[in-house]
Amino acid sequence: MKFVTNRNAFIKALNTVSRAISSKTTIPILTGLKMDVSESDILLTGSNADVSIQTSVKASNPDNELTIKSTGSIVLPARFFSEIVKKLPDKTMSLEVGDNFQTTIKSGNSEFTINGLDANGYPHLPEVDTENTVDLAADIFRQVIGQTVIAVSKQESRPILTGVHFTLANNKLLAVATDSHRLSQRRVSLPADDDGKFDVVIPGDSLKELSHMLDGIDQNIQMNLSENQVLFTLGDTRFYSRLLEGNYPDTSRLIPKSSNTKMEFAAGDLLSAIERASLLSHESRNNVIKLTIKPNDQVVTISGNSPDVGTVEEDLKPKSSEGEDLEISFNPDYMKEALRVFGQTDIEISFTSALRPFTLVPTENKEDFIQLITPVRTF
Template sequence: MRFIIQRDRLVHSVQEVMKAVTSRTTIPILTGIKITAVEDGVTLTGSDSDISIQSFIPIEEEENEIVEIKQSGSIVLNARFFGDIVRKLPMDTVDIEVLNGFQTIIRSGKAEFNLNGLDAEEYPHLPIIEEDQTFKLPADLLKTLIRQTVFAVSTSETRPILTGVNLKVEDDELICIATDSHRLAMRKAKIDNKVVGSYSVVIPGKSLNELSKLLDDTNELIEMVITENQVLFKAKNLLFFSRLLEGNYPDTSRLIPNESKTSITVHSKDFLQAIDRASLLAKEGKNNVVKLTTLVGGVIEVSSNTPEIGKVSEELQAESIEGEELKISFSAKFVMDALKALEGTDITINFTGAMRPFIIRSLHDDTMLQLILPVRTY
């Protein structure tokens, strides 16, 4: 195998596939990047067996030559060393040649590296995915869906299914739900093309975080393909595979209360900053608790009291308070995460009592919902 390639494009592709490579793997060859050169371009593949990323570099783009293929073939090179080498090469082009015995020579200007490769035949094959059911979403919308839900997945492996985001597709609507059993984030979005049948799959939160880093904030369409145990996201010159989590995602619809006893509308940024200040004196971890109390005249009080540290209270003018008086305690972190995810300047919080879950929504956007369980304080 031998090809000459623009260094910048190679570095970009290496960085993309590196997101799937981990040094903590029981399969040694997966610490490498698989490089395959064929007549129409070069493909790089990285995988940790949960996530696989494939980046394709075409021989030319917009009539600019990017790669010159001298001889087709494939090799697996240690990801860390190869990544470091190509990033620091002196010239704009790189010449990569594989000799007998998987010896790989990387040349650029007067620099020449000799790297021991591995047999690409030993590299695990990517899943073959039947593409009979696909739907498309703009990249920026997909990024937003991930950002507004993935933070609520569980970080504990005691219930592995909760470490993923439940993605449901029905007709022309996509619903993303994440919960760690103390809070829940939900976001809905319309899909342009009608989907036959319905789906409900759970994608690991880790996979979605990595996917989000790869996507650009553009309205370029990303194609999604769902199978029994894999999901594939296809962007231009990029394939992102992730395994799905096995098991049934809990039915979260019954957690969401349909009535409310107290409803508060407040400016999101002011509320977020007040909670942030109140949490300064709340202990980290489990005791990161802030209390909200409704007062007369549409005022809410945000306070925190940690006997050994001190206490803080702040009054905030709400835009409206309807219903019963309320005193409720909650995790400052959970509410701040939820407020950061919601887009909109004004939010409505619906409470059904001091010990019941409460819901935060943007005032003018019903596609999104954040639900939080209060904290019991004695």
């Protein structure tokens, strides 16, 4: 195989597939990057067994300045090859595979020859049927990921909880994640002409990678499912992830139907106060802060106390508050992560009692986004 290409166009494709490549894999060939050169394009593939990314540099796009001189396939050491391509002196580069997978890269007066591997040893990507396609707006889907992935479990003891549970029915996409201490649930209405239906759990780590790839993208992505794989297609790029196997717990019954105390805040104001209080709780063995809520006085006191380090107390005036007085303690980190994904909106917090989970929802479209945090017993 042999081709000449614009170096920046090639680097862009390299960066895309490199997201999936880890140097810490147990399968040596996966530290490599696979290139398949056909008469029309270079197809690049990177994979870490959980996630695989494939993208192409097409000869038909004049920006790529791609001339394919002969076809073929090769696997090259990904990190090392990327470093070389990024440091080459000229605007164009050529790549040619010779005997014994020896690959020569030329640019300007610089010439590298590196040892490649037989592409036949590279694992095959899963086959995903692209018939029943669900169309998603990239920016909305990225928001859904960001709002739910915070609540996935970091512990492998219940693997199913390390993913986000996505269900599609009646043109509503529902995404839920919980680590059993907190829960985040987001609902999005899809265009009514979409009559797909699914119920899958996608690993949180895969979604984080996908989210990076969707950053700043203002178009639709296509989602396809097979029995144990999901494929997202974004233009010339395909992102594959395995699905988590098993039944996701029924989370709908966890969300309280009623409440005894309610308050409204600007999410940013409450976040700043919680961040201050958590400075102190982080120095303490039990990372807990307390809210003392007095709806009649329209005041909430946020306090923390660590015998070794000191105390903190701050009065915050809610935008509105109603119901019973309450003292409730919780892990401030859960609260901070929950508040951050609300951004600059107003939120409503609803409490039942000191030992029952409480909820945070935006004051507008309350049904579409709900977060739940379990308090900590301190007595």
